[in-house]
Amino acid sequence: MLLRNGYVLQTDENNIYFERLDIRTKNGEIVELGTRLNQDQKEDMVDLDGDLVLPGMVNSHYHSYTNIIRGTSFGEPLELWSNDTVALGGVLSERDMELSASLGIIEMLKAGVTACVDHIPHLGKASPIAEIYRATGFKAGLAPMLHNIKDSDLLYSMDREVQKSSGPSPFPSTDEYVKFYKDYISEFNNPDGNTRVMVGINSPQRADDELLEASSQLSGDYDLPVHSHLLESRWQRLSADHASSPVERMDRHGLLTHKTSLAHCVWLTASEVDLLAKRGATAITNPTSNHFLGSGIFPARQFLEKGIPITLGSDGVNCGTNHNMLEILRFFLLIERNSNPDHDSWIGLKKGYEMITKNASPILGFSRPAGEIRVNRSADLVVVDRTNLLDILDSSLPAQLIFNTSQLDVKHVLINGRFVMQNRNILGMSEVDIRRELAERKRELEGSMKEALEKASRDKEPFQRTFRSLKEKFNCYDK
Ligand SMILES: [Zn+2]
DSSP: OEEEEEEEEEEOSSOEEEEEEEEEEETTEEEEEESSOOOOTTOOEEEOTTOEEEEOEEEEEEOGGGGGGTTSOOSSOHHHHHHHHHHHHHTOOHHHHHHHHHHHHHHHHHTTEEEEEEEESOGGGHHHHHHHHHHHTOEEEEEEEEOOSOHHHHSTTGGGTSOOOOSSOSSOOHHHHHHHHHHHHHHHOBTTTTEEEOEEESOGGGSOHHHHHHHHHHHHHHTOOEEEEEOOSHHHHHHHHTSOOHHHHHHHTTOOSTTEEEEEOOSOOHHHHHHHHHHTOEEEEOHHHHHHTTOOOOOHHHHHHTTOOEEEOOOOTTTTOOSOHHHHHHHHHHHHHHTOOOGGGSOOHHHHHHHTTGGGHHHHTOSSOOSSOSTTSBOOEEEEOOTTSOOSSGGGHHHHHHHTOSSOOEEEEEETTEEEEETTEESSSOHHHHHHHHHHHHHHHHHHHHHHHHHHHHHTHHHHHHHHHHHHHHHTTOO
């Protein structure tokens, strides 16, 4: 296909800028860039008439089930709030999960996002969710969650409130996890296509050694990227300080490599950051989620100084966020400036933009690299109507996109060289039908969600009491 007359985002060593270019794609990748390229025989041609062309953005950490429960719960820190999200997730049917994933895809495409890492807590619903991505062509790293230790059994000081869990475990056995993963891999792991299976550890503290070892084995045997939450909150740090370093545990099991991406990384020690750098792992910051839950501020400078790649995620949409990765990037960059008085080392436009594009490519682990509009890169392209952008200075466009644009006007999206959105219509699903069905689910979900929240408010009481008793201890972590 030949995309003519685009105003295409390009990079040099230090900057991003736009250039008038034609783009030729073939078999899912960009094969030629130039001016006045000739249309080959039988080649499809689209005239972009000066519209902007951006590399598709990536949401590097996200939970698709949360789209449908947005706005349900707010005003508490992670460990209390988690009771709500777990209970609400528990009442969602398979169809609810499909609708929730579909809504996420619709919103991501409209924000110019072409790929995500979906960290899926509900194993039984992971296949229908994967089918949605497969049917729409949206690129997804699918990371079904592996965990077998409850927060109430691992968080510091919770044992004063709750007896260690006894009786049968609510989690699958390690063998069951491995069997699930093997089936899931054979069905959905398609590095040349649009779904890639990742080993989705919930969090190293929430998995015993046997499960971490099995996770490592799966990653090695099937060449799967590894994805996990890591040290998100003060309480998790305090708990780790009284047990063992989750980073060192991951490393002991061979789970810390250049294929590993770790969400949050707010509370790592200097030696844990060093270990991430040494192993080539990627840190994923989720600034809107961390601020919504009061978890802390990701110390970006520390990671950048060690050369650790950083990417960005929304995290669950019920964590005070949305799918607009440009907005999340803006939020991150603004916070970063105020945490860093040395303006010479503020994160520039190119480095920032790479955090929502190029840096995410290795963590997803697809065969073809993506995130840049260059020859041999995957043709994941977003065409944006520039009517409402001011271009008094052409050089102002990159900064305008990041700092002044609340919502892109996305016209077309191509993923792996195929249109998934054309003339503002999403092709693989009917947005109208999805929205209608979601509205119809209200009647049934309203009651069960209220019940779930009532149950969660009882379940979270011991967490609330312990959290309050630890407030003094948390002070020493503030920075
Ligand atoms: Zn998360």
